[in-house]
Amino acid sequence: MTRSENFTAFSLRGRGRDATHAATFPPLTRYNLLMPRTKNGRRIALLSGVVLVAAMAMFVWVGWARIRFFVEFESLEKNAQGYREYLHRKTGTVMVCIPGGTFTMGSPEEEAENTSTKGRFHEVTLSAFLIAKYEVDQATWKKVMGNNPSAFKGDDLPVGHVTWEQSQSFCEKTSLHLPTEAQWEYACRAGTRGPYAGTGVLDEMGWYEENSGRRAHPVGQKKPNGFGLYDMHGNAWEWCLDVFDRKFYAKSESRRKDPVCTKPAPDAHRLTRVARGGSWEWPADNSRSDSRDSDGPRSIGGIHGFRPTWSWP
Numbered sequence: 001m002t003r004s005e006n007f008t009a010f011s012l013r014g015r016g017r018d019a020t021h022a023a024t025f026p027p028l029t030r031y032n033l034l035m036p037r038t039k040n041g042r043r044i045a046l047l048s049g050v051v052l053v054a055a056m057a058m059f060v061w062v063g064w065a066r067i068r069f070f071v072e073f074e075s076l077e078k079n080a081q082g083y084r085e086y087l088h089r090k091t092g093t094v095m096v097c098i099p100g101g102t103f104t105m106g107s108p109e110e111e112a113e114n115t116s117t118k119g120r121f122h123e124v125t126l127s128a129f130l131i132a133k134y135e136v137d138q139a140t141w142k143k144v145m146g147n148n149p150s151a152f153k154g155d156d157l158p159v160g161h162v163t164w165e166q167s168q169s170f171c172e173k174t175s176l177h178l179p180t181e182a183q184w185e186y187a188c189r190a191g192t193r194g195p196y197a198g199t200g201v202l203d204e205m206g207w208y209e210e211n212s213g214r215r216a217h218p219v220g221q222k223k224p225n226g227f228g229l230y231d232m233h234g235n236a237w238e239w240c241l242d243v244f245d246r247k248f249y250a251k252s253e254s255r256r257k258d259p260v261c262t263k264p265a266p267d268a269h270r271l272t273r274v275a276r277g278g279s280w281e282w283p284a285d286n287s288r289s290d291s292r293d294s295d296g297p298r299s300i301g302g303i304h305g306f307r308p309t310w311s312w313p
Ligand SMILES: [Ca+2]
Pocket: 135, 231, 232, 233, 234, 235, 236, 237, 238, 277, 278
């Protein structure tokens, strides 16, 4: 055998040995160390990966909501009623943390005093949320919006003559939200069932036609309800997020958790929105916990203000 034949034979033997070694022992890369050898193993690995990614996404989402909450809010003491309050840093709005729960919305037929309250007597379940302790006052409105549409002027008076669209603009600028109608009534009732919350005496709880002197009053002068919220009855009407549909609470979708009406009734002529709580110029009946009203989203006809909310993270 020549020197070149020796070299070729050695090389062929070498390649053969390498090939056999490669078939028996594949290269130990990071990929095939982690990859299961069987089909079932690979399926389990893939499923585990999907679950892991979903769990991480959920963790990031929940974590981000909590981080954002503590960026936006400063924790305060509990109020006299035992509910934690938070300060919304951007607007200076004090908000009360309302625990989630189930309550009975509306009134039974025999108690309902006007047609807008009929047919809504049913249980609603809500998640926890924050809602402003007071109606938005004019000082806060001016700070955010740079104007003041109210007829009666005063920094501590509730802002009035605000359209639904303007209240939405305020919320967009501040990252806050209008309450759903169900949230509003839950917050207003604070565990009560009668027509008026708190002491149950409207004169003690709110400003309405017969005690207001026909004018708006500074927020927070009457007694708070069981959650420590002021002026849920009277002073300024309060816009809600919902589209007004008289029959919404007879529909199955209103039985879902955290219900909100977002679609107009088929026979609606315009996209009217819900307002709750009555005002200083309206009769006592309109200030009931269950009473509801509506107006067009660009209407300034009523004495409409609002109080914002934030979903508990
Ligand atoms: Ca009010």
